[in-house]
Amino acid sequence: MNDKSIQEGLIKITVPPFDKVSAQAPVFYNPVMELNRDLSVLAIQQFQRELDQDITICDAFGGSGIRGVRYSKEIEGVSGVVVNDISSLAVEFARKNAELNDIQNLEVSQNDANLLLRHRRGEFDVVDIDPFGTPSFFVESAGNSLKSDSLLCVTATDTSALCGTYKEPCIRKYNAMPLKSEYCHENGVRILAGFVAMTLAKYKKRVEVKFSHSSEHYMRLYLKISKGSKITDDSLKNMGFVAHCRKCLFRQPLMGLAPHIPQECPVCGEKLVIGGPMWLGSMQDSDFIRGMLELAEEKEINTEKKVLKLLNMCLYEATLPPTFYDIHKISKKLKISAPPLITVIEKLEEDGFSVSRTHYQPTAIKTDAPLERIEEIISEYMQSLQ
Numbered sequence: 478m479n480d481k482s483i484q485e486g487l488i489k490i491t492v493p494p495f496d497k498v499s500a501q502a503p504v505f506y507n508p509v510m511e512l513n514r515d516l517s518v519l520a521i522q523q524f525q526r527e528l529d530q531d532i533t534i535c536d537a538f539g540g541s542g543i544r545g546v547r548y549s550k551e552i553e554g555v556s557g558v559v560v561n562d563i564s565s566l567a568v569e570f571a572r573k574n575a576e577l578n579d580i581q582n583l584e585v586s587q588n589d590a591n592l593l594l595r596h597r598r599g600e601f602d603v604v605d606i607d608p609f610g611t612p613s614f615f616v617e618s619a620g621n622s623l624k625s626d627s628l629l630c631v632t633a634t635d636t637s638a639l640c641g642t643y644k645e646p647c648i649r650k651y652n653a654m655p656l657k658s659e660y661c662h663e664n665g666v667r668i669l670a671g672f673v674a675m676t677l678a679k680y681k682k683r684v685e686v687k688f689s690h691s692s693e694h695y696m697r698l699y700l701k702i703s704k705g706s707k708i709t710d711d712s713l714k715n716m717g718f719v720a721h722c723r724k725c726l727f728r729q730p731l732m733g734l735a736p737h738i739p740q741e742c743p744v745c746g747e748k749l750v751i752g753g754p755m756w757l758g759s760m761q762d763s764d765f766i767r768g769m770l771e772l773a774e775e776k777e778i779n780t781e782k783k784v785l786k787l788l789n790m791c792l793y794e795a796t797l798p799p800t801f802y803d804i805h806k807i808s809k810k811l812k813i814s815a816p817p818l819i820t821v822i823e824k825l826e827e828d829g830f831s832v833s834r835t836h837y838q839p840t841a842i843k844t845d846a847p848l849e850r851i852e853e854i855i856s857e858y859m860q861s862l863q
């Protein structure tokens with residue numbers, strides 16, 4: 478069988494033939510990750526603009542080279558890209574694909590990502606960690622390697638661990654108790670961010686979440702790294718836990734690494750379940766996302782509609798507190814049918830609360846309103862129909 482030809486963004490690549498997308502394919506390529514790569518191009522470009530100087534990028538898990546080749550071709554102000562992979566066949570194709578696209582400033586490397594990052598410490602402005610499954614084995618080396626004013630991009634596809642379907646793997650890999658709930662994907666992204674923040678803290682490196690999302694089968698974080706013990710110590714005040722009541726859906730973020738953890742739900746008396754430690758600070762930077770939105774207008778992107786929808790949603794939810802309320806779940810608890818989401822949003826806005834849809838869940842809202850008020854609105858709406 479002939480190699481497969483793929484066109485994505487401004488480039489084309491070839492990969493060896495494969496039957497289905499899997500880690501067992503001779504060289505890994507997943508078309509579903511086009512959205513991830515498109516967003517990465519925008520996020521790294523936005524970072525480069527803010528830094529206002531040429532940048533070097535390390536694509537530590539290069540696969541076919543599609544990501545690194547796109548970074549080199551599509552991002553302005555890139556002085557060099559290193560595409561690395563442990564597999565000799567992947568490296569062979571990455572080299573071919575760089576040539577196919579006439580890329581001059583790209584170096585191909587075959588190494589274990591941890592060794593590469595340690596050997597080339599302080600060399601990269603952007604490090605992209607896009608492994609199979611968990612990134613947890615590589616965050617330590619990224620922490621050691623990254624310099625001040627750099628960007629760390631991290632993908633995790635072990636969402637069942639981060640979301641709490643299986644709790645032990647989350648404890649082992651992320652040193653955190655997951656919290657299975659209607660907002661478990663948000664908890665998962667926060668556990669991942671918290672894990673990176675705590676891992677980098679020992680190198681006196683502070684993380685700021687510029688953009689984050691959970692889409693399809695993966696979670697993705699873009700973290701700005703700065704150096705300094707004081708700023709790092711201050712940033713760790715964003716760590717905390719979430720207490721959740723499975724019976725009445727009450728939830729409470731608990732700030733700090735040693736907070737007082739209530740045992741019983743203050744509303745219904747049920748035993749609370751606890752998730753964390755996790756990052757309870759901001760998960761989106763509004764200015765950074767606005768910049769990405771402007772860039773999305775300028776650049777040619779196949780997934781433009783999805784990109785704009787996701788970025789706008791993340792922009793709306795940027796300033797709202799942790800966790801969200803699934804209107805269907807609350808309605809089920811009240812044993813009534815769910816009202817249109819827009820009705821709940823408008824009523825909360827009339828009351829003066831901040832409220833937004835969330836990219837995590839189409840039937841949910843993020844708000845600073847209390848659960849009791851949301852329940853009242855749902856009940857009143859249903860009564861008004863009788």
Ligand SMILES: C[S@@+](CC[C@H](N)C(=O)[O-])C[C@H]1O[C@@H](n2cnc3c(N)ncnc32)[C@H](O)[C@@H]1O
Pocket residue numbers: 504505506507510514537538539540541542543544561562563564567588589590591607608609
């Ligand atoms: C999910 S794929 C990368 C996909 C690629 N970034 C893309 O956007 O298409 C993970 C890659 O990591 C490589 N890999 C696995 N373990 C590695 C390690 N320890 N160091 C470097 N590369 C590794 C695999 O060979 C595979 O190509």
